[in-house]
Amino acid sequence: MFKNIPCTLMRGGTSKGPYFQAHDLPSEPAERDRILLAAMGSPHIRQVDGIGGGDTLSSKAVIVSPSTQTGIDIEYLFAQVSVDQSSVDTMPNCGNMLAGVGPFAIENGLVKAQHPVTTLRILNRNTGKIVESIVQTPGGKVTYDGDTRIDGVPGTGAPIVLNFLDAAGAKTGKLFPTGQRIDRVGDIDVTCIDFASPLVFVAAESLGRTGHETRQELDADSDLKARLETIRLEIALRAGMGDVRQSVLPKIALVASPAHGGTITSRYFTPWTCHSAFAVTGALCLAAASSIEATMPSRYARRSADDPDLIRIEHPAGGLDIRMGLDPRSSPDAPHFAVAGLVRTARPLFIGVVHVPLDKAKAAA
Template sequence: MAHDKRNEGTSKMTALPRKTPAVFYRGGTSKAVFFKAEDVPENIEERDTMLCAVMGSPDPYGRQLDGLGGGISSLSKAMWVKKSTRNDADVDYTFAQVGIRDGVIDLSSNCGNMTSTVGPFAIEEGIFPLPDGPAMVRMFNTNTNKIVHAHFTIQDGRAVSTGDMEIPGVSGTGAPMRLDWMDPAGTAGRGVLPTGKAQETFSAPGFGEFPGSIVDAAAVCVYIPASVFGLTCAESPMAIDAMPEVMAAMEHVRRDAAVRAGMAETPEAAAQAAPRVALIAPPVPYKTLAGTEIRADEYNIAVRVASMENIHRAVQVTGAMSISAGLVVEGTLLNEMAVDLDTSEDLKIGNPSGVLRTRADARKNPDGSWNLVSTTAYRTFRRIMDGYVYHP
């Protein structure tokens, strides 16, 4: 008689015991699940278990098929928001980068793309209601202890998300969201140049010594010449991802920079999400991921930024704020490598998805140090769905 195995182990089967209110947003070139802070467990183990289940991590296949994640770092994110008690902020928000394959919850950095949806979430979920019309929400990021001002429009109690603005890496158009990082330098506590040097010498196995710059504005990033690896930054992210020696060398430099910037005691102790590492190069003609031809005279500098050990398909907004600071601070590798740079105008950053325009207001002090007043970027956003997410 054949044995029916379909009911074996049913004693271990249980319905998912919890459901939590959540909203799913696109912000810039990323997506994330949003929660009210009151709905996120205070216990770290319970919180991390919840976030991993929501996103579908850890997943050895790298697809996050059992959750809302999308299998790449820009689609494996969560945020939670609450009303602020600070005098300089209306809301506080925390960002979590969820490891795809390992399920590590990394709170070491902010996400600039998803910062564009914090204000709309706060308005629409009643955390910080405002009347219709032009709005400004002051947001305190708990990861980096920095203030960001979000400027957008409210209509019928909701943030206006439809408009005619295009951003690289996103199909279609949306309403502009202006994000101003106020006093963005020093997320690691050491100013815009964490080591006190505009440039220093790095090395990586198989590639010898080469120059680099560590810049801290909204996020810490170390910049090294693409030419060290025989590259021009015209290469696609997928092409660079397929170069294991280059990716290993970039990770080696990133972990070295973490120690130099005071973010880790040893290279092995460096967090996954911070600092970041980027290849930079003078402008050359290239094709975007959408196949659009970009001329060399359309931008000031080319970048390919690594995110969680893969090359980002565009550029993180916090990464762009760091790049912007590096462009306007004299003597950095970015400042010296950029072409046709006018620091009083838009800064044009060539990335795999197109050209991102930013601004930075920096002033040189009498002692030679730099005061970074603010950096600015524009994003679009969209509320995709809301309801409940089920998890253990």
């Protein structure tokens, strides 16, 4: 016997997972998490008994609800569901899955569509920050068809513009959580920055790598991953985040000079495996760090004189464009960004109910 829970499986950017309305799930976090684990088929390396994809990029869930706050249309909570462990982490954020939040809210009647686009103000409950989402809604209906292509996803789709508002210090309350633009761990210089999410940047060459390796090469490099984890744990302590051995934050990434006309090359870790493309929140961090003097990424960034606000990140699947603009009122000592935006695509994969075994549903009731 099963408990049937309404959901929409969606691709958001380069990730995918189920989107739920909050009223269809338990409000108590532990009960909610048991339902999510059962729905995804965790813990199991293939998630064969659930709708998870057996990979961190396809074992994600989004919970959407109306907002009672003035000036906010909807709220969403992101959940990273472990593939092979019985854990659900709502500490991180996912900008890719965020791309599907606007269309999902409109399609489910939580927000009334306008013509030709609908602009939503979304509160990210993971960080307490607000994101503006602009969804294509010609004739008052969501369209997923379009000519926008994003690397890491086949085909094209309708553009969804995401503008991150006041994203600095999303988790730690500080743009530079350690109080430094450069920290030294052993003989390695790194930068830790919190913009939409905290991330640690390390020069690939300082670890004897090029930064242009494939995802498969990096995942097989156990020595590199061990050294990255040592750096991540140390910087987390300096940033006041405590012992993060069981937490995915802060993430960590390698940086290098671009090779294909972009601004900078990077390899992003999630944090124990290399991302097949690049996380949106990670890309925002890297774009911010590349735009600020005296950071590790700024040493390798090649910003365009014609369009200095455009940061193109070269990653294993191609590239990702972020538009960053320093507020002219900010100073080099206290940088503040007036613009932090990018374009994604999204689409529903199925709409229906997920069958959760009744014994697990009762345990969560």
